[in-house]
Amino acid sequence: MSDKPIALGNDDAAIALSEVLAEHLAARGFRVDRYGPATASAAGEDYPDVAVQVAQRVADGTHDRAVLLCGTGIGMAIAANKVPGVRAAQAADTYSAERARKSNDAQVLAIGARTVGPELARAIVDAWLASEYEGGRSASKVAKLVALDGARAAVR
Structure with a gap:
């Protein structure tokens, strides 16, 4: 893991979970850069x-890694995946979070604040952070994802 801070972004549906995860990451020794509204009155x-x-x-x-939070995590993942070079995965369990890193080299994890409670969210983030890309059988598949980024950029 890099010494770069982890990005933590949220919308107004996930302010409370963002606070929980920011505290959790800081307690584990990670530096965290926050994005998105910090309070309901700052929403927008x-x-x-x-x-x-x-x-x-x-x-x-x-940032090498980022965690994005919204109501379900789905919208954040879809939007993040529009940026070439980024692989974002929505996870609602620890196994999916682990595989997102090990098999798909996902640098961005999306979680739903309305679908995942705080304890599970902490466990999902921990599983994802503890995992590293394995390459191997997945390397050719990830290479195809990278090629899709290039093809998408060429169309623009």
Whole structure:
């Protein structure tokens, strides 16, 4: 794991879970850069805006990994995956989080604040952070994902 801070982004549906995970990551010794609204009164940033802002910082190397939070995690994952070079995976269990890293080299994890409780969210993040990309049988598949990024960029 890099010494770069982990990005933690949320929309207004996930402010409370973002606080929980920020405290959890800090307690584990990680530096955390926060994105998105910090309070309900500060709400106004939609999940696509936060997701793209964070994903761009992953793509440019500011962050090696990021956690995105919204109601289900699905919208954040979809938006983050629009940024070339980023592989975002939505996970609602520890096995999916682990495989997102080991098999898919996902640098971004998306979790739903309305579908996953705080304890499970901590466990999902821990499983994802403890996992590293294995390559092997998955390397050719991830290479195809990377090639899709290039093809998508060429169309723009």
